Amino acid sequence: MLKPSLQEIQRLAKDKHNENKKYFDKLKKKAPKNIDYVMQELHDAEFKRTDCLQCANCCKTTGPLFTTADIERIAKHFRQKPQQFIDQYLRIDEDNDYVLKSVPCTFLDHENYCMIYDVRPKACREFPHTDRKKFQQISNLTLKNVAICPAAYNIVEEMKKKMPL
Numbered sequence: 001m002l003k004p005s006l007q008e009i010q011r012l013a014k015d016k017h018n019e020n021k022k023y024f025d026k027l028k029k030k031a032p033k034n035i036d037y038v039m040q041e042l043h044d045a046e047f048k049r050t051d052c053l054q055c056a057n058c059c060k061t062t063g064p065l066f067t068t069a070d071i072e073r074i075a076k077h078f079r080q081k082p083q084q085f086i087d088q089y090l091r092i093d094e095d096n097d098y099v100l101k102s103v104p105c106t107f108l109d110h111e112n113y114c115m116i117y118d119v120r121p122k123a124c125r126e127f128p129h130t131d132r133k134k135f136q137q138i139s140n141l142t143l144k145n146v147a148i149c150p151a152a153y154n155i156v157e158e159m160k161k162k163m164p165l
Contacts, residue, residue, distance in 0.1 A: 013147035024139030043131035063100035064123035
């Protein structure tokens with residue numbers, strides 16, 4: 001299986017963007033009945049081969065959305081009030097969501113470990129969202145993630161082979 005480097009992934013994702021967009025447009029119109037099962041299988045197989053600590057590109061280039069529950073949980077971890085955590089680390093983006101003030105992620109250490117791993121945001125726990133139920137509903141997010149995450153890229157390439165439309 002192709003294992004693109006981080007340097008290659010953006011170029012490959014850009015080259016395949018139109019192909020992937022057409023595929024996902026068809027998928028939205030008529031998703032196979034077994035899509036959730038197939039995606040779980042592809043996701044699990046890829047993450048048996050992939051060590052996120054070797055990459056951490058998601059943490060280096062994008063920031064997660066922070067839900068109210070995330071903010072409360074992480075603030076408690078730091079023994080802060082939620083508003084203190086917000087003031088110190090977050091800003092409100094153009095969609096009115098709480099996001100990090102800057103990337104790379106404040107909580108990523110020099111060895112690609114997350115310093116708040118046990119209490120990390122839901123968006124981080126679920127990234128790259130390739131095992132999500134009703135996967136076809138998040139195609140726009142997936143198109144973005146294949147340019148960020150080598151595992152997501154590989155999963156989508158395998159998906160197109162396993163479920164040709």
